[in-house]
Amino acid sequence: MTFKSSAVFLPQYLQTRFLITPRSASVFTGVFTLLGIIFGRFCGGIIVQRMQMNNKNKLKFLVIASFVSTLLFLLTFFVKCETAKFAGITDDYDRLGIIGNLTAPCNVPCGCTTSAYNPICGRDEIQYFSPCFAGCRATKMLRNKKAYYNCSCIKEGLTTADTEGQYIDAVSGTCNTGCLKLPLFFAFYFTATIFSSFCSIPSILIAIQSVPPSWKSMCLGLMLTVWRFTGSVPSPIFFAAALDFTCKFWDINECGEKVNCWIFNEENLVYTFKTT
Known part of the structure; x- marks a missing residue:
């Protein structure tokens, strides 16, 4: 056993x-x-x-x-x-959402579902259930890893530019707490x-x-x-x-x-x- x-x-x-x-x-x-x-x-x-x-x-x-x-x-x-914050689970979308509910005003228009768990880590060091729940509108591969752009739920954090000068809002995977x-x-x-x-x-x-x-x-x-x-x-x-x-x-x-x-x-x- x-x-x-x-x-x-x-x-x-x-x-x-x-x-x-x-x-x-x-x-x-x-x-x-x-x-x-x-x-x-x-x-x-x-x-x-x-x-x-x-x-x-x-x-x-x-x-x-x-x-x-x-x-x-x-x-x-x-x-x-130390575990990272999780939007909708341990974090309330900067007081705009409710803990226990993944949906918030910033991602309501996206029509997100929980049928697939695809975690991403935002530049605000908050983890999201999926790119949809972070309100991300664009994605592309960057060094064998998906990067996400124009995420309506991610407002804080340092911004870094990719090789084409576009600012990355989030990357695939869980947040690394070091x-x-x-x-x-x-x-x-x-x-x-x-x-x-x-x-x-x-x-x-x-x-x-x-x-x-x-x-x-x-x-x-x-x-x-x-x-x-x-x-x-x-x-x-x-x-x-x-x-x-x-x-x-x-x-x-x-x-x-x-x-x-x-x-x-x-x-x-x-x-x-x-x-x-």
Whole structure:
């Protein structure tokens, strides 16, 4: 269940708290989680073999490794970055709009929809749901990145000109707050995953060495069945409810049904990720 929760929540957590792209978040999640599990299980088996532990010492090893893993994992929640303002979510369009509503007088004529999430960062250091909600009227590619011009909702901030002398109002992607704490987060998370994975091999060895030889196959079969069942069956139901709890802004279709969650509540996401 821990592995599944990391696959579900960690990419969203990285996107929300460290403002990285969904692609980078997915890559980081896969690399650090899988490498941590592989390295931890291998080292856990080597440590038990080299130290020739009996079952009592293996249990002590499990308790210590679990405690250190939990401590390191909790430390990750003290590592965070300052989040940028989000128009309509945390910012009210310079008092012209309402928090919780992406529509404001500056973008009403555009007829914007929330069916596609395409964030842009304005020169005012405010993030917008899409170019439409920023009131942008023109766009072109600039150094492999889209730049937007004549945005009616963007009034403040320094203006920079492109190679053709046109002033850029916004660029595609989330706003970069200049946070350099992501390596520290993964240092804690990767180490916590390793210590957590130390427990896998010793726990299986304890089960094998605690039953008569004729019962070893039955013991492993029963243990792994219960293990997989309790980890796989409740998790989809629990994760679906947890994602609903962490969502801050939904895409709602014509029938009033929630379709996609575009923006997550950082505090709820941190709490849910920590408890899972």
